[in-house]
Amino acid sequence: MTSPLANLQSQIDELLARIASLESLEALRAAEPSLTGKRSVLSSLQKSLGGLAPEERSDAGATLQGARRHVEIALEDRRVELAREERRIRLQADRLDLGDVVVQSVRWPATVGHRGLVPSTQRELEDVFVGMGFTVADGPEVESDWYNFEALNIPPAHPARGMWDTFYVDLGEPETVVLRTHTSPTQIHLMELALAQEALPIHSVMPGRCYRRDTPDARHLATFHQIEGLVVDRDITFADLAGVIETFTRSYFGSDIESRLRPAYFPFTEPSAEFEITCTICRGDGCRTCSQTGWIELGGCGMLDPAVFSAVGLDADEWSGFAFGFGIDRCAQMRYQIGDMRALIENDVRFLGQFS
Amino acid sequence: MRIALSWLQEFVGLRESPDELRAVMDDLGLVVEGIEHVGAGLESVVVARIDEISPIAGADRIRRIKVDAGHGPLEIVCGAMNFSVGDHVPLAPVGAVLPGGFEIAERRMKGVVSNGMLCSARELGLSDDHDGLMVLDHLIAPVVGQPLLEALDVVPDVIFDISVEGNRPDAWSVAGVARDLATRLGRPLSAPTLAQPNAGAVTSSVAQAAIEDEELCGRLTVSVLRKVVVGPSPAWIRRRVESAGMRSISNVVDASNLVMIELGQPTHPYDLAHVAGQTIRVRRARTGERLETLDGVVRELAKGGRGLGDTGVDCVIVDGDDVVIGLAGIMGGASSEISQSTTEVLLESAFFDPMTIARSAKHHGLRSEASNRFERGVDPQLALRAVARFVAILRESVPDLEWLDEPIDLWGVVPELPSITLRDGDVERSLGVAIDEDVVVEILEGLGFSLRRSGRDLIVVPSTARLDVRSGAAGRADVIEEIARLYSYRRLPRHTPTWPQPGGLSERQVLRRLVRDVVVDLGATEAWTPSLGSDVDFELLHPQLRRVRITNPLTAEESVLRATMITGLVRAWVRNVERGTGDVVLSEMGVVFTHPDDAKIPRPSKGGVQGAVTLILPNENERLTVILGRELDDALSAVALWSVLAGRLGLADVVVRSLKEPVPGFHQTRCAELTDRSTGALIGHVGEVDDELIATLSGALGGRRLGLVDIDLDALADQDRVIRRSQVAQIPSRYPSAVVDLALVAPESLNAQDLANALRTASPLVESVQLFDVYRGATLEHGTRSLAYRVRFSSPDRTLSESEVSKVREHLIEVAQSTGANLR
């Protein structure tokens, strides 16, 4: 009796030839059952092995298996090749000369758009400060350690660095480049620029995106937005700082919202303060949000530390100033009573669509 | 830091309620994050014995319990199951008010009257344990009827959880907080009981010490205590230690912890018998040295690490054999630990250089109560005073304790106290209000600062507990902060300043706002997609680019700075489609990053220690990306959106030119670049999202078309790259305009906007040229299409005659021909 696999080579060659002649993915899909599927010669050969003696069967099985793989690989290669070709043809058929577009006749359904909550909050804050005489400045998100920390009187390894969980960027020497942990480095850029251009005094706010290496939860995101304020002028006092905070608080949150300062520590200001405002939820009566105190923490502020003046080369005898900073996202959170900050980055249009 | 009110009261008399004290401490910058009332509401809770347990008919969750609390049998209904007859448990009788304000009343359940409540530890506020009743037999030998507080040896107290700011080394102690309160409230400050050496033998006769590195160790004192009996601490000491959130371990360790919490000085007791040569020395660790710290970890010493300032300097304690036995000021080693058999103690009380301790603790990832204090600066004068307090405390449990005379007291380099000149008017110049000099003096003296008058100036020397106070102008600011703090920030005036310089937005900011407004007005919803993405996402569009990588990402999903917002926005769109809300236009204005090695224009920045080095940082490019995902949106919608935006921005002439080369993220044959005609600057791209990208991010949505606009805001804002229409108003001609429609057959290679521009500039009479129809079909030669333009022209000073009109028309046709387009 001849082996069922006696003609295997020519049978395989024929399959390969059929594969090579397939001209479309559709044809390939149609031919697949007769090439490698149930209706294929490979399957009937497989069945015929059942009549062999056990020891012959295992050898023949291995041979057939090898042949099958060979065919399958050829089929896959052809599939990829045809897909590429069909995509090329499709793309060619798709080609549009976008210089030719007759704009007036493009279909344009009326859709209501929505401003992002953070940028629109940022705009409102900017407008309040512009009304108070501030300009608005920008700064980069990737900073050197020097701008983010050292020029702000936070030298390397200083324990105060524990106040910021920092993302380091893999550039240069280790831990020399960071994602800014606050908008304060923009203060340094601004003072350097003003000095170089002899453009003092400075009255600016600096909004921007910041990063902290902190697992996001309902109250914090690892990426967030801050607005920083800086005044460098002659005869600026702590009273001016408290006045600016108060005016801002009333014009942004409403005339019934008060502000108060309490001592705090920031390496780049001295005296430093944390500023609190009347709880916007309970209007001061005490509730869960404010832990029954009637006050909520908004941000930090203080008189510019002489160490910062000397880091940028400003004469502390001639100039004085203050800085403050707080969260833009937090303002939005308070105004709209957002229970879970993660909604801000989920981009669910059912959420985004609530805001004008 | 947790501080018990009763402990504060040993230093300063306080009549205020806990809430009033909280307000005072908050205002002093000692922010109280929580108040715990220990033992409050437990005054009437007593020990009761379980005498009988029986079921209640029709109830399987509650049982009838008969107890005795010293006044005969009492029937209680109880739902807990974790006790048996004979056990002792706390009973809150009818009328008791438990912590949290819960009042116990007589209750009837399933017809049974319950005369009180048997309590769990959580219900009593004693621990979080609420797995059934608090069975007292496990803890004490209970006596029926005894008040629970007495039985458990709990003394009602109030514990403040205070958050200590980084510039308050003094406030890491009860004494320091008390000093602030005493100064603010104008009350005297008491001193704790101190012991005296009493052994009649000098310390140096049994122990030796040396400072080998005077920079690292400013002071080293070594005391020897004899006749020590290690055992449990008395109850009040245990309570103190536990009130601070520490565990009571033994009388010796408790004394050390108590002194640290009370005065702020960490001390380290060694078993003298186990210190080789009865000698300790302080020196810098040498390369290759190791130490197994008390937490069981073997630490390699003197090994520099990653990052600025990680110098690898470790300050260590070594014994007489020069073997490291402790990481100075951070954690000891196991070898010389106090044990039950210790009878002689060598007590180290020292001052270490704060920055060395800070760096070393950070390097080893090892923070302890001791290192927290040393790295902020412990009072160098405190070392022996703390030992005297230690001995006084240990004597409470070891009355025969001997403290050897003449403790060893060695000095290295300690920070010099600055002399700060407070000039007349300095306070007013900083705070905006003059504060009475008497008040200033009272405040500063209250804080232990010494004052000297020099003409009209006040020379201030801070107390040794305040190493945070600097010299010079910075020190002046520090002193003024202390004055303001004790005076109260709330009493300071407020004044809203004005200045002659106008406020306002920069041109860039105005542009940003306008772009956002136009896009939102056109129907876009602004999204916020992550700036940090995964390698996988990065590779989708930019396999050839270098990545700006985060060294210490929270997750691999957020480890690379994005090079595009397209991927993020498509993902956001896909998620919305999945929620059934995908019929939307999403836009984002944000920054994308380029690795310095791939950047065309490098961004140098000051960096390194003291900003002495120039670093090249990643380029930051602000872009606007819009995904048009509504039902029939495609590249045409994208072009329409762009053209409205360009019109609103007043761009003079930006050409939409289809591309042959693929652009990452864009559909290969539906993408055009936007370039300024006169400068050639690239402003961005319009088209459709790459079909493969959509299929990769969502198999189900493969085949959907998504319009895409991606604009470089840096280019758009640059007046040299993008030319705007003239700001000079043009008055339209009062004479009628002629309108000519031209259908021109142009090769596909001729851009329709280039042809329009040729027509527009063909004659000064041309007002406008507008493409209104495009036709491709079999009637036209292959590789061409017909472009129909409507051209309006007019003269400012007359009505054009028919012959003039046809002349212009002829000229326009000639111009068209010169570009390769012919009248159809």
Ligand SMILES: [Zn+2]
């Ligand atoms: Zn509230």
